[in-house]
Amino acid sequence: MRRDLPKVLMLGWEFPPIINGGLGVACHDLSSAMSDLADITMVVPKSSLGFKVKSVNLVGINNIDSSVFGDRATDQKLPFSLHSVPSDLNPYHSGSYLYSTKKKTDEGKSRHFDIDNLYGGDVIKKVMQYADITTSLASTMNFDVIHAHDWMTMLAGIKIKEKTGKPLVMHIHSLEVDRSGPENKGWVYDLEKKGMEYADMLMPVSNFTANNIYQYYGIEKDKMKVIHNGSNVVKSFKTKSPFKEKTVLFVGRLTRQKGPEKFLDIASRVLEKNPDVRFVMAGVGDYFRSILEKSSYKHIGNRFHLTGFLNLEKLRYLFSFSDVYCMPSVSEPFGLSAVEAAQFGIPCVISKQSGVAEVLNGALKFDFWDIDKAADCILNLLRDPALKKKVVGDAYQNLDNITWGISAKKIMYAYSSGQFI
Amino acid sequence: MPSICFYFQVHQPFRIRNYSFFDIGQSDRYEDDKKNEEILNKVADKCYLNANRKMLELIRRHEGKFKISYSISGTAIEQFEKYRPDVLRSFIDLANTGCVEFLAETYYHSLSFIHSRNEFRRQVEKHGKMIEKYFKQKPVVFRNTELIYNNELAAFIEEMGYKGIICEGVDKILNGRSPNFLYKPVIGIPEAKLLLKNHLLSDDIAFRFSDKGWKEFPLTADKFSEWVYNIAGNGETVNLFMDYETFGEHQWESTGIFDFLDHLPTQILKHPDFDFKTPSEVTASYPARDTYDAHSYTSWADTERDLSAWLSNSMQQEAFKRVYSIEKDVLLCDDGEILKTWRKLQTSDHYYYMCTKFWNDGDVHKYFSPYDSPYDAYMYFMNVFSDLECRVRAVLETKGNSVTYCNEFEEKKPASIQTNKVVSDELRSMQEAGNWI
Numbered sequence: 001m002r003r004d005l006p007k008v009l010m011l012g013w014e015f016p017p018i019i020n021g022g023l024g025v026a027c028h029d030l031s032s033a034m035s036d037l038a039d040i041t042m043v044v045p046k047s048s049l050g051f052k053v054k055s056v057n058l059v060g061i062n063n064i065d066s067s068v069f070g071d072r073a074t075d076q077k078l079p080f081s082l083h084s085v086p087s088d089l090n091p092y093h094s095g096s097y098l099y100s101t102k103k104k105t106d107e108g109k110s111r112h113f114d115i116d117n118l119y120g121g122d123v124i125k126k127v128m129q130y131a132d133i134t135t136s137l138a139s140t141m142n143f144d145v146i147h148a149h150d151w152m153t154m155l156a157g158i159k160i161k162e163k164t165g166k167p168l169v170m171h172i173h174s175l176e177v178d179r180s181g182p183e184n185k186g187w188v189y190d191l192e193k194k195g196m197e198y199a200d201m202l203m204p205v206s207n208f209t210a211n212n213i214y215q216y217y218g219i220e221k222d223k224m225k226v227i228h229n230g231s232n233v234v235k236s237f238k239t240k241s242p243f244k245e246k247t248v249l250f251v252g253r254l255t256r257q258k259g260p261e262k263f264l265d266i267a268s269r270v271l272e273k274n275p276d277v278r279f280v281m282a283g284v285g286d287y288f289r290s291i292l293e294k295s296s297y298k299h300i301g302n303r304f305h306l307t308g309f310l311n312l313e314k315l316r317y318l319f320s321f322s323d324v325y326c327m328p329s330v331s332e333p334f335g336l337s338a339v340e341a342a343q344f345g346i347p348c349v350i351s352k353q354s355g356v357a358e359v360l361n362g363a364l365k366f367d368f369w370d371i372d373k374a375a376d377c378i379l380n381l382l383r384d385p386a387l388k389k390k391v392v393g394d395a396y397q398n399l400d401n402i403t404w405g406i407s408a409k410k411i412m413y414a415y416s417s418g419q420f421i
Numbered sequence: 422m423p424s425i426c427f428y429f430q431v432h433q434p435f436r437i438r439n440y441s442f443f444d445i446g447q448s449d450r451y452e453d454d455k456k457n458e459e460i461l462n463k464v465a466d467k468c469y470l471n472a473n474r475k476m477l478e479l480i481r482r483h484e485g486k487f488k489i490s491y492s493i494s495g496t497a498i499e500q501f502e503k504y505r506p507d508v509l510r511s512f513i514d515l516a517n518t519g520c521v522e523f524l525a526e527t528y529y530h531s532l533s534f535i536h537s538r539n540e541f542r543r544q545v546e547k548h549g550k551m552i553e554k555y556f557k558q559k560p561v562v563f564r565n566t567e568l569i570y571n572n573e574l575a576a577f578i579e580e581m582g583y584k585g586i587i588c589e590g591v592d593k594i595l596n597g598r599s600p601n602f603l604y605k606p607v608i609g610i611p612e613a614k615l616l617l618k619n620h621l622l623s624d625d626i627a628f629r630f631s632d633k634g635w636k637e638f639p640l641t642a643d644k645f646s647e648w649v650y651n652i653a654g655n656g657e658t659v660n661l662f663m664d665y666e667t668f669g670e671h672q673w674e675s676t677g678i679f680d681f682l683d684h685l686p687t688q689i690l691k692h693p694d695f696d697f698k699t700p701s702e703v704t705a706s707y708p709a710r711d712t713y714d715a716h717s718y719t720s721w722a723d724t725e726r727d728l729s730a731w732l733s734n735s736m737q738q739e740a741f742k743r744v745y746s747i748e749k750d751v752l753l754c755d756d757g758e759i760l761k762t763w764r765k766l767q768t769s770d771h772y773y774y775m776c777t778k779f780w781n782d783g784d785v786h787k788y789f790s791p792y793d794s795p796y797d798a799y800m801y802f803m804n805v806f807s808d809l810e811c812r813v814r815a816v817l818e819t820k821g822n823s824v825t826y827c828n829e830f831e832e833k834k835p836a837s838i839q840t841n842k843v844v845s846d847e848l849r850s851m852q853e854a855g856n857w858i
């Protein structure tokens with residue numbers, strides 16, 4: 001350990017190589033960027049022993065012999081009451097999955113920490129087990145700040161603060177109101193609300209998320225420090241499109257939050273004016289089948305393609321020849337994919353209901369419900385090379401300010417402003 | 422003297438591989454050759470060879486009194502040529518007995534009649550040439566894909582010169598009347614006669630034969646013949662129409678289906694009043710007793726007996742309409758490979774795999790589908806279609822033809838009227854030159 005640096009105990013859930021959406025990538029890149037400025041210990045449910053992050057002490061609790069902590073205080077009282085029902089809910093991916101052909105195992109009965117499926121089975125039980133183990137672990141460690149990422153680690157953060165009295169920072173990458181809509185307030189919402197109330201400082205990834213925390217959770221903004229996400233520099237490249245038509249790209253989970261239906265409506269509207277465009281949706285999710293059916297119903301089946309799940313290589317190939325990137329998210333705390341698109345020199349058409357809209361000035365923006373405006377933006381970008389050049393050029397300039405290094409510095413500054421370090 | 426008329430459908434589609442979005446523009450290899458070969462080998466060994474051997478034996482044993490008929494699709498014959506010439510030879514052996522009739526159908530086992538009469542006619546003619554080439558007979562009775570039928574089809578087929586048409590005996594159209602007579606269609610020249618499938622007796626063999634929950638299980642040739650005898654005095658032809666794969670594939674050999682088949686002719690022929698006839702003999706022997714009025718399409722599929730197995734959901738309809746939307750462009754390409762590829766996309770099975778009816782119940786649609794889901798079937802199909810569409814465009818552009826994009830969802834702009842005329846003129850000249858087969 002480097003004794004001269006502030007010590008941060010980070011609590012994460014997803015982490016490479018077990019990535020499930022953007023959270024794992026964000027936690028990895030952020031902790032890695034912070035490692036020059038702080039002594040980071042990142043505790044996650046699962047890590048593979050061979051996987052190392054430079055200067056980050058990565059602990060996977062699957063690799064810990066928990067018996068060294070003695071009896072696990074599973075009946076330990078929480079600082080508030082939670083009504084939990086054992087369930088097979090998956091708060092990040094509701095509904096059925098097209099490609100999940102594997103039989104679900106009876107995970108609820110398992111006595112071990114189920115590390116294979118972070119959101120399957122009885123999630124709240126896993127959250128509580130994770131909290132117990134990390135609390136025991138924390139009591140053997142020396143650190144200045146607890147830095148928890150999203151609701152899965154909030155309980156652990158609360159318990160560690162209870163036990164050690166150290167300041168608790170909650171980094172908010174995504175909220176239940178983003179994922180399920182503001183009208184759905186279940187136990188995850190309750191946990192988020194209680195956790196955020198209890199924390200000493202909140203770090204939402206955008207002003208958009210800060211506003212949501214204020215609006216839907218009733219938490220004052222003076223407790224928040226907005227830390228916009230960064231982005232790693234991707235070596236971009238161009239390939240020749242396999243199509244004669246222009247390509248408009250969507251990347252993301254096919255769930256309500258990401259607005260896949262809006263993309264379909266936008267596609268339909270664009271094709272009315274310009275039939276020489278192809279729309280490509282990369283990703284899977286519970287909306288997959290309905291989107292596929294609706295695209296056929298709207299008679300744009302020959303211009304609207306769903307690729308299913310793609311690996312990074314395929315995804316970058318798509319970026320390398322796409323002409324417009326469209327992100328019609330209904331509620332997007334940040335939206336890193338738009339930054340990636342910008343790195344590939346693709347003009348972005350993004351919803352105002354996103355965090356990335358706050359930092360990417362070189363982009364055309366619309367309210368997610370304004371299909372006409374989005375279609376208009378796309379048509380103009382496809383038709384007008386000067387406009388495209390301007391948007392792409394502006395975005396390139398913004399990219400210099402969207403780095404994890406800047407995010408890391410802001411976090412350190414926030415720690416000191418809160419007198420945590 | 423009532424007759425038993427057997428007709429067996431022999432068909433194999435060219436199944437499409439899991440052709441991904443990233444294959445578009447990169448690969449013109451659309452078919453799953455391995456799977457097609459595997460399935461054909463399996464069915465050839467379990468059904469075609471065994472059943473053909475049995476049929477040949479029965480024809481010889483009964484000295485010409487046992488007669489049957491087949492409708493073999495062009496796509497099946499092509500796969501026999503490619504993978505199993507022994508199967509093709511065994512069908513030719515059957516043809517040589519003189520007791521086997523081969524029926525007309527669309528070469529690609531397509532739904533073309535529903536969308537393009539010209540394409541339908543071309544496919545029927547292509548099929549007829551193939552039948553003549555291999556089996557040395559000219560089909561005189563027509564059977565449309567999966568017994569899809571309506572009054573208009575009857576008129577069209579009569580105009581093409583066929584003497585009889587095979588179709589489903591749909592209860593609601595028969596309305597209490599017996600399927601065991603010949604009928605005539607209500608419109609058109611009333612010369613062609615309709616042979617209606619007796620679905621009760623046909624399905625007793627095809628579907629219920631090995632059903633242990635069926636109260637008549639086990640079905641013996643004895644028992645079945647008794648049921649057939651019951652029509653004496655109230656019927657002239659018992660039309661037993663089924664998939665040929667019933668023998669050995671849908672009903673495995675272990676169910677005793679071949680023994681049943683072995684005994685059936687003997688049992689039937691025990692009754693001096695009963696005989697076996699081919700469809701053309703039936704149409705020549707009996708008069709049409711009444712009219713059969715099918716306004717909307719009927720078929721032998723599912724319990725609905727309509728088009729819903731192929732064209733009920735939006736994915737099926739979109740795929741189907743897209744395929745025919747490039748018909749003119751495909752013909753203008755005047756490229757044999759492209760034409761053949763396009764026609765293979767018309768095979769009804771592709772649309773059947775996209776059917777979402779009862780998907781969750783694991784019924785026959787699922788049993789026959791090579792894909793994980795109807796959605797996968799649609800995606801792979803549309804990816805293939807997109808690639809073909811790109812190829813067609815490329816060919817036309819090199820030829821200096823403007824792409825017509827006959828897109829029926831976007832009504833024609835005035836400028837394309839001229840193009841359409843050019844197209845129709847070219848089509849006419851191609852037709853005259855006989856260029857498309």
